[in-house]
Amino acid sequence: MSDENIFVSWEVPAGKWTVKKKFVAVWRITELQGYDAEYVDLCSPAQLKFGSRGAGHMNFGAVEAEIDGKMDDLDEQVLRFTFEGSDEGDPILGRGYCVVDGDEMTGHIFRHFGDEFAFKAKRVSKNET
Numbered sequence: 001m002s003d004e005n006i007f008v009s010w011e012v013p014a015g016k017w018t019v020k021k022k023f024v025a026v027w028r029i030t031e032l033q034g035y036d037a038e039y040v041d042l043c044s045p046a047q048l049k050f051g052s053r054g055a056g057h058m059n060f061g062a063v064e065a066e067i068d069g070k071m072d073d074l075d076e077q078v079l080r081f082t083f084e085g086s087d088e089g090d091p092i093l094g095r096g097y098c099v100v101d102g103d104e105m106t107g108h109i110f111r112h113f114g115d116e117f118a119f120k121a122k123r124v125s126k127n128e129t
Contacts, residue, residue: 019069022100023079024052027121029060034117048098048105048121050079062088083109 029046032039039061040046046060048067056067065085072080077099084093094114098107103123110116 019050019052019054019071019079020076021052023050023069023098023105025050025126026124027105028124029058029119029121031120032060032117033119034115035061047124050081054081056081058083058085063092065092 027048027050029040029048032046042061043064044059048056048058050056050067050069054067054069054071056069058065058067063085065083067081067083069079069081071078078097079099080095080097082093082095084091086092092111092114094109094111096107096109098105098119098121105121105123106118107121108116108118
């Protein structure tokens, strides 16, 4: 066996979408399992936003986080994402996934070493970025 490390990288051509088009939008979070509507919209209307290359943002309650979404060849119906941000100023990170059926999204959010909960969202607008 060789001591040489081999790393392979695949370049994503400019303008190529890495997230399926049906996910690329601004989504209004309508339900968070275990939380009432007052908390969901505590600081601003709760939303998820996904761009065509997977970058995005989410906010609900006192949570603000940047999202890195990825799709894989195993299941093109599911968008998996990680997030990093803050909750009441305290750093948080975690992961999640979502599926889309028409203009409705359902998914699950897992905070690293913390809460986990399901969510539902509705498409607000398409985001062609």
